[in-house]
Amino acid sequence: MARAAEILGAAADLFHTRGYHATTMDDIAQAVGLKKGSLYHYVTAKEVLLRTLAEETIRGYLADGERIAAEDGSATERLGRVIEAHVRRLCDAPERVTVLVRESHYVPEDLAAEVRGMTHRYNHLVADLIAAGIDAGEFQPTDPAVAALMLLGALNWAHRWYQADGRLTPAEIGSQFARTFLDGLRKRGE
Amino acid sequence: MARAAEILGAAADLFHTRGYHATTMDDIAQAVGLKKGSLYHYVTAKEVLLRTLAEETIRGYLADGERIAAEDGSATERLGRVIEAHVRRLCDAPERVTVLVRESHYVPEDLAAEVRGMTHRYNHLVADLIAAGIDAGEFQPTDPAVAALMLLGALNWAHRWYQADGRLTPAEIGSQFARTFLDGLRKRGE
């Protein structure tokens, strides 16, 4: 693996388990078998490390979302696919999500624009999908923005409890999420 | 207001907006019109401040939950009441929830037992309510633990987006949460 990616991965793991502030650059260096001084050969600043992690992470979710939203199918089908893709991606690298949701608050303002923008677009994408389902008569009328926030909260919360060696597979979790949430939105009596 | 409570409140606000680590004891002192040295007349350590905040917060949610769970009514009704109470409490002091969910990770292990215990009990309480609803035939069969985590994720996420001067009142948000989530669990065709 390329050194830069290796460092990013180690940082994500450490930020996840210890937290961003409790992790020193020495810790990260040690995790990849370097000394702190050498780390700065690859990394310009700790804050940039955090920013890069957050950015890479949200970019993946957004890419999935945009791809799926543009596919064929009813709003119900596409939203279900977004949910399952989200869970799959989260379970694949929960530590990245931790960094994004718990630590990205510490990305300094001037570095955070991209992250904020993509997050906003992802929220919007989900809300739009819900709004489309309401318009199409698939879902009962409700506030799409709140429904989207509700869904994303439920999904992202999983980074706090998902365990790779747990009782359920990512696919099982994904389908339970999709079933329950889509049932919650669906128009009754059809 | 008692000085101690005032300090706690100021700390919660600062931890919410700047984050625990980016907040100095000087900041907190200034917010309550004291100097740092004087703060230590009321507070034994910054970490204890954080622990106390987290503990007080989760204690409130747990107390609501236990009270409601013991009330009369179907699982559906009681779960609905828990959801609405949770939203009400969250909207009343979103900064406390921020501290609990984003920062309580930094409470040192030896001070965290109480917080962890109450959090666990709250999760369990919600899962039990869902399990009861399934047993009673109100809800369709599903994994109660995952459903509880899903619900609590959706609820707690609100601390990230709720704004007191926003479009919707806490009551409106609460009822949308309850409606959507209970519909998601409810047995179809009745």
Added chain:
DNA sequence: AGAGTTCGACCGACCAGTCGGTTGAAGGGG
């Protein structure tokens, strides 16, 4: 007087980031 409260100077630990210097592999010329 004296208990409760406040202050501000101070300390010590910690840590991000710097910098001068070392090493070893790759390449090139003779």
Added chain:
DNA sequence: CCCCTTCAACCGACTGGTCGGTCGAACTCT
């Protein structure tokens, strides 16, 4: 085959600054 140069990778000692926490003196109110 060997010497010389170059350069990326790496090291470790150091620094500058920050911040949690301490302490004794001073002030205030009764």
